[in-house]
Amino acid sequence: MNAPFPPRAKKRLKIATATLGGCFGCHMSLLDMDERFLERAKLVDFDRSPLTDIKHCGPCDIGLIEGAVCNAENVHVLREFRAHCRTLVAVGACAINGGLPAQRNPLDLGGLMRKVYCDRVDETAQIPDDPELPLMLDKVYPIHEIVRIDYLIPGCPPSADALWKFLTDLIEGRTPRLDYAHFRFD
Amino acid sequence: MASIDSSLEPILARYGRAPSALLQILRDAQEAFDWISPEVRSAVAHALDIPATQIDCLTQFYAHLYDEPCGRYRVLFSDNITDRMADAPALMARMLDQFGLEPGEVSSDGLLSIATTSCTGMCDQGPALLVNNRAVTRLTPERIDALCALIRARTPLDAWPSEFFEVNDNIRRADMLLGAACASGEAIRAALARGRDGMFAEMKKSNLRGRGGAGFTTAVKWEACRDAPGEARYVICNADEGEPGTFKDRVLLQSYAGRVFEGMAIAGYVTGAKKGFLYLRGEYSYLRAPLEAKLAEMRRENLLGDAICGDPGFSFDIEIHMGAGAYICGEETALIESLEGKAGKPRIRPPFPATHGYLGQPTVVNNVETLCKATEIAIQGGVFYAGQGTQQSTGTKILSVSGDCERPGLYEYPFGVSIAQVLEDCGAENAFAVQIGGAAGCCLAPHEFDRRIAFEDVPTAGAFMVFGQGRDMFETALNFANFFEHESCGFCTPCRVGTAVIARMMNKIDAGHGARYELNELNRLDVLLRTSSHCGLGQNATMALRDMMQKFAPAFERRLSLKDFEPGFDLDAALAEARALTGRDDAAAHLGADS
Ligand SMILES: Cc1cc2nc3c(=O)[nH]c(=O)nc-3n(C[C@H](O)[C@H](O)[C@H](O)COP(=O)(O)O)c2cc1C
Ligand code: SF4
Ligand code: SF4
Ligand code: FES
Numbered sequence: 001m002n003a004p005f006p007p008r009a010k011k012r013l014k015i016a017t018a019t020l021g022g023c024f025g026c027h028m029s030l031l032d033m034d035e036r037f038l039e040r041a042k043l044v045d046f047d048r049s050p051l052t053d054i055k056h057c058g059p060c061d062i063g064l065i066e067g068a069v070c071n072a073e074n075v076h077v078l079r080e081f082r083a084h085c086r087t088l089v090a091v092g093a094c095a096i097n098g099g100l101p102a103q104r105n106p107l108d109l110g111g112l113m114r115k116v117y118c119d120r121v122d123e124t125a126q127i128p129d130d131p132e133l134p135l136m137l138d139k140v141y142p143i144h145e146i147v148r149i150d151y152l153i154p155g156c157p158p159s160a161d162a163l164w165k166f167l168t169d170l171i172e173g174r175t176p177r178l179d180y181a182h183f184r185f186d
Numbered sequence: 187m188a189s190i191d192s193s194l195e196p197i198l199a200r201y202g203r204a205p206s207a208l209l210q211i212l213r214d215a216q217e218a219f220d221w222i223s224p225e226v227r228s229a230v231a232h233a234l235d236i237p238a239t240q241i242d243c244l245t246q247f248y249a250h251l252y253d254e255p256c257g258r259y260r261v262l263f264s265d266n267i268t269d270r271m272a273d274a275p276a277l278m279a280r281m282l283d284q285f286g287l288e289p290g291e292v293s294s295d296g297l298l299s300i301a302t303t304s305c306t307g308m309c310d311q312g313p314a315l316l317v318n319n320r321a322v323t324r325l326t327p328e329r330i331d332a333l334c335a336l337i338r339a340r341t342p343l344d345a346w347p348s349e350f351f352e353v354n355d356n357i358r359r360a361d362m363l364l365g366a367a368c369a370s371g372e373a374i375r376a377a378l379a380r381g382r383d384g385m386f387a388e389m390k391k392s393n394l395r396g397r398g399g400a401g402f403t404t405a406v407k408w409e410a411c412r413d414a415p416g417e418a419r420y421v422i423c424n425a426d427e428g429e430p431g432t433f434k435d436r437v438l439l440q441s442y443a444g445r446v447f448e449g450m451a452i453a454g455y456v457t458g459a460k461k462g463f464l465y466l467r468g469e470y471s472y473l474r475a476p477l478e479a480k481l482a483e484m485r486r487e488n489l490l491g492d493a494i495c496g497d498p499g500f501s502f503d504i505e506i507h508m509g510a511g512a513y514i515c516g517e518e519t520a521l522i523e524s525l526e527g528k529a530g531k532p533r534i535r536p537p538f539p540a541t542h543g544y545l546g547q548p549t550v551v552n553n554v555e556t557l558c559k560a561t562e563i564a565i566q567g568g569v570f571y572a573g574q575g576t577q578q579s580t581g582t583k584i585l586s587v588s589g590d591c592e593r594p595g596l597y598e599y600p601f602g603v604s605i606a607q608v609l610e611d612c613g614a615e616n617a618f619a620v621q622i623g624g625a626a627g628c629c630l631a632p633h634e635f636d637r638r639i640a641f642e643d644v645p646t647a648g649a650f651m652v653f654g655q656g657r658d659m660f661e662t663a664l665n666f667a668n669f670f671e672h673e674s675c676g677f678c679t680p681c682r683v684g685t686a687v688i689a690r691m692m693n694k695i696d697a698g699h700g701a702r703y704e705l706n707e708l709n710r711l712d713v714l715l716r717t718s719s720h721c722g723l724g725q726n727a728t729m730a731l732r733d734m735m736q737k738f739a740p741a742f743e744r745r746l747s748l749k750d751f752e753p754g755f756d757l758d759a760a761l762a763e764a765r766a767l768t769g770r771d772d773a774a775a776h777l778g779a780d781s
Contacts, residue, residue, distance in 0.1 A: 072761060072777055079780050109763050129768035135775050137760045147780070148703050148751035 013061040013171055016047040018081060020074040021101040021140060022067025024050070025157040026092040030064075032160035040164075043171060060085045062170060066157075068094040068101045069141040073134035082147040087170065091163075093156040095143050100156075102140040109138055151176055154183045190229050193218050198233050205234045208527035212244055212251055213468070213510055217318070220260075221252040247529035247675075249303065249511030250319065250468050257292045259337045262303035262316045266430040267621075267665040268588045268651055269306075274313035277325050278302070284334045298337055304513060304669055305430040306469050309588035309651070310356045310595045318343060319471040322350045351472060355437045356595025359611060361582045362574060363442075363558055364598045371489050373448040373561035377455055378495055380564070386412075386456050389560065391568025393580045398424055398516075398553030399623070399647040399722075401579075404560070407550055410540035412457040414548035419459035421450050421502075422525070422544065422551045426467045426509055426516035429624030430669065431649030434584040434596055435554040439466070439473050442558060443480045447504055449557030451490065452564055453550050454502035462504040463544070465521050468511050477506060513673040517721050518551040520675065531677045532721040553647070555584060575601035579640040583648065587612045589621075590654030597650075599639070606635040614652045619659055619738065624649035625666040626726035629659070629733035659738035660696070660745060663731050667692040670727040681724030684715045688728070694754040695745050703751050705742060708735065752780070 019027060027050055031037060048057040057063070063085030069075060082088055093099035104112060113136070118125040143149060153166050162182040169176035197214045201207035211230060212222060219226050222245050231238040245253040252260070263269070263278045278289070282300055285293055292299045308314035311323040320343055322333065329350065336346055357364050377385045389405040396402045411419060423446060427435040438446055450462040466474065481504055484490045494500045507525055509515050515524045519533035522544050543549020559581060563571050572580045579601035585608060588594045592613025599608070609617050620630045622639075623646040630637065630644070637644050653659065671689035676682045688711055691704045712728040719725045735742055757777040765775050 072774065075757060075777055082780075110767055113764075113767055127767050129770055131770065131772045131774055135761050135764040135768065135770065137757075138763050139760070145755075146753055146757070148701075 013044045014047050014059070015044050015049075015062045015064065016057045016060045016081065016085060017049040017051065017064040018057075018066070018077050019050060020065065020067035020077060020095070020143070021070035022092065022094045023100070024066070026066035026095075026155075027051070029155075029157040029160050029163055033164050034160070036160075036164055040167065040171075057081055057084045061087060062167075063088045064091050065089065065095050065143055066091050068098045069137065069143055069146050070101050071134040071136050075137075075146060078143055078147055087150045088147070089166075089170075090143050090149050090152040092153065092158055096152050096154060098140045098142045102142075105139045109136060153178070155185070158183075190219070190225050194226070194229055194233070198230075203234055204527075205236050205240075206527040208234065208236070208240065209244055209248070209510060209524060210507060210527075212241065213508055216251055220258055221255045223255070227253070243529050244510075244527075247512065248468075248509075251510055255292060255296060257296055257298040258340070259298040260316075260318055261298060261300045261333075261337075262306075263300070264304075264306040264308065264312060264314045264316075265302040265665070265669075266305045266309060266312075267662045268309045268431065269313040270661070270665060271589065271653075271657070272313045274325070277313055277327065277330050280327060281330050281334060284331075297340070303469075303511065304673060305428060307427055307433045307436050307467070308353065309431055309433055309586065311354055312588075316469060319468055320351060321353065321469065321472060323353060353436070353440065353472070355441055357437065357598075358587070358593050358595040359597040359599065361598040361600065362562055363445075363555075363582060364584065364596065366562070368445060368561065368565070370444050370484075371448070371487060371495070373445065373564045374451055374455075374489055375495055377452045377564040378497055378500070382456055385452065385564060388563050388568035389456065392559075392563045392571040393568075393578075394556065394559050394563060394571065395579065395641060396553055397555035397559070397583065397647065398518075399429075399626075399645075401641045401645055404552065404556055407540050407552070408453060408456050410538070411459070411543075411548040411550045414541040416541075416548040418461070418545075418547050419454075419457050420544045420547060420549040421453045421457065421459045421462040422518075422521065422539075422549060423450050423462065423464045423554055423557055424516060424518065424521060424551055425464055425470070425554050426513075426521060427470070427554070428467060428513035428516045428673075429626060429647055429649055430666075431586060431588055431621065431624045431651045432647055433586045433588075434648050436470060436473070437596055438554050438558055438584075439470065439477060443477055444484070445558045445561045446554055447481065447484055448489065448564075449552075449560040450504055451494065451502045452560050453552065453557065455500055457548070457550055459548075459550065460501050460503070462502060463525055464504060464506045465509060465515070465525060466506055467509045467515075471508065474506060474508065481506075512675075513669075514675040514721075514723055517723065520721070521551065522549065529675075531675050532723075534720075555648070576638075576640045576642060578642050583639060583646075585639070585646070585650045586648050587650045587652065589652035590614060590617070590657065591652045601640045602638050604636055604638050605630060605644070608639070608650060609635065609652065612652070614654065616655055617652050618655045618657050619653040621651040621653070621662065621730060622646045622649065623729075624651075625669050625730060626723070627729060629662075629730050629737065631737040658741055659734045660741040663734045663742075664692045664696055666730050670723070674723060674727075678720035678724065680715055680718040681720065681727065684711050684719070684724065685727055687711060688715075688731070690754075695742065697754065698745060699747055699752050699754045700745060701747050701749060701751050705735065705746075749780075 046052045047060050048054045063081040090096045113127045117127045166176045245251045290301045306314045313325045314323045394404045492501045514520045515530040520530035524530040539549045574581050582600050585597045667689045670685040674681045674685045694700050712732045715724050
């Protein structure tokens with residue numbers, strides 16, 4: 001008789017989150033899950049995230065990205081997440097389409113920078129050139145144009161219910177599926 | 187302003203200042219003024235008492251209406267894959283070169299612009315182009331040079347050598363329809379002799395199915411229209427023929443117009459419609475005058491008008507409406523919208539046109555070839571007709587054969603003919619692939635050449651494009667992707683966005699930046715468009731792509747990047763402007779490739 005399979009310890013999933021060019025609204029929605037979030041936190045560990053203050057992402061199961069790709073630093077963070085997360089999810093309109101930050105796309109970057117930094121009377125007018133500061137990209141890009149993305153969660157922000165449903169599906173091994181009510185916004 | 191009014195007045199008068207004729211009015215105005223200028227726009231809006239935005243709706247929708255000046259000569263090269271295979275891009279480059287223009291750019295003297303259009307319906311005698319809506323066929327470098335000289339000399343189109351505009355029928359195999367001589371009025375008289383019910387009974391027996399693509403049983407459609415409550419009934423002949431690779435309706439209208447019109451009259455006789463419309467694609471403008479002449483002749487012969495052939499209960503007449511460069515207007519409800527003077531956006535079906543069509547009234551919409559078939563049935567009877575072809579596909583079908591073959595043109599066969607037979611007849615035994623049904627059809631590889639043309643197996647509206655050995659099917663898939671992005675009417679999101687995303691991914695793969703990821707996404711988009719688009723355009727837009735990805739996979743794979751994924755643009759270059767603005771060039775001011 002074959003021996004039964006040895007019981008396996010249930011794997012705790014590791015999640016990382018990041019904000020690129022976003023308003024933290026999507027992260028607020030995560031917190032909006034309230035006590036469900038704490039319940040979820042019992043099943044998962046958080047790696048790099050504004051919620052943990054860990055600065056670099058290690059190997060993870062799920063990465064959630066809020067916000068669009070506006071500058072060089074966003075590109076680096078996004079690449080780090082892609083390199084370490086088995087599953088990478090675009091969360092919210094900015095990550096998916098460029099969203100609000102992409103409103104600058106029809107405008108000329110030089111004109112924009114001069115308007116913000118040079119048309120002022122109070123200080124020495126100059127576009128900042130400190131190497132510490134990330135350079136702006138010519139346009140704002142949705143994250144799927146920079147790295148491969150596995151899933152997306154629509155909304156601005158997606159509701160706590162939508163995030164809850166989506167993450168529960170992912171954690172439990174179902175292909176995530178949002179019902180109409182989860183992305184009906186009117 | 188005075189000159190605008192004086193030139194506009196006859197146009198407005200021609201259409202009785204009816205807002206429902208807006209598209210026809212704008213087409214004629216475009217011809218008179220070369221573009222719909224703000225002055226023309228407001229003059230028309232004022233004269234018809236409609237908001238000017240209603241005009242913008244049309245100028246922005248129809249490819250052949252311009253709300254910006256595009257030159258006195260507007261040259262549009264046909265961009266269908268068969269034209270491309272016959273070197274159209276090189277010919278276009280030659281012409282652009284001669285005038286020092288970019289595609290779409292208007293010359294500084296306002297003389298001309300040169301761009302592309304989806305399809306001109308001249309695949310059997312391409313490469314072709316349209317100049318101010320007139321088709322010039324069989325382009326060669328010499329012909330291009332001659333054209334350039336004529337344009338430079340500002341020679342009016344009417345004074346161009348007539349052989350430039352010559353359009354041949356190229357009938358290679360004639361059968362029941364193309365081969366039978368038929369005296370003028372013979373079919374109408376035969377139908378009258380059978381009586382309304384008798385003629386309808388023959389239609390039923392014939393089991394005739396529509397030749398426009400969907401293959402709906404014609405008698406069922408006619409019956410629904412006949413029996414639907416309504417104040418008036420209409421018969422529409424769909425001569426939009428926008429499917430790349432189809433050109434059989436062109437030949438039927440050029441050389442068999444009498445049969446088309448008699449078929450319409452018979453449909454009117456059976457359904458009780460008194461009015462018919464021929465919706466003619468803008469690319470076939472050259473056919474308009476001869477068709478009008480044919481209508482006048484038929485009226486003189488009492489084959490149209492009141493009391494046709496002396497039957498006091500049978501009146502029917504036909505009006506020609508012109509399209510203005512929109513593939514979607516071949517879809518029957520979009521066509522009806524266009525006929526009503528609006529942008530051609532498909533309606534929600536049901537209700538179907540048979541009960542709620544033109545002006546909300548019961549309307550039969552049939553393809554040109556279908557209506558010709560009705561004349562055969564009137565003359566020979568339904569049982570004879572049903573004896574031809576296969577069980578579910580009775581009668582004969584005209585194929586428009588083009589591409590890599592020795593004898594492109596029309597081939598009429600009884601339904602059930604094998605692909606291999608057609609290839610043998612047109613001189614393309616060694617074909618690499620065949621695209622059947624146009625861009626919205628399926629792509630067959632050699633192991634399927636024993637399949638048959640019939641609704642039971644390979645259904646088609648008639649396009650049969652042959653690809654010879656050495657052709658790269660990715661090029662075809664890319665051409666179709668660009669076509670559908672351009673022709674999507676934009677009404678529903680899956681198709682509007684889906685066709686654009688597909689085109690973008692295909693162009694990304696073409697540029698060498700695609701990966702497996704894009705192929706997977708294309709497969710996912712195929713399912714999405716097929717299952718959630720509002721009309722047949724979106725539902726069929728990925729059929730060829732899916733076939734080609736499956737059957738000609740290496741053509742796609744050999745273009746893929748070695749990476750798992752890469753952006754479709756140069757990220758470091760995207761920082762260049764910011765580098766210049768800040769004067770920085772340190773390491774952090776650059777983005778290398780993803781490792
Ligand atoms: C995008 C699209 C384009 C079409 N283009 C044509 C066309 O050019 N000519 C045509 O007869 N039918 C065309 N059809 C099919 C028509 O909607 C309609 O089914 C046909 O005209 C009915 O006539 P039939 O029953 O005689 O085939 C098209 C359909 C779609 C969805
Ligand atoms: S999607 Fe909306 S909520 Fe989320 S980061 Fe963007 S703007 Fe904020
Ligand atoms: S499927 Fe495409 S063409 Fe048809 S209604 Fe939708 S957007 Fe328009
Ligand atoms: S109804 Fe608005 S895009 Fe389809």
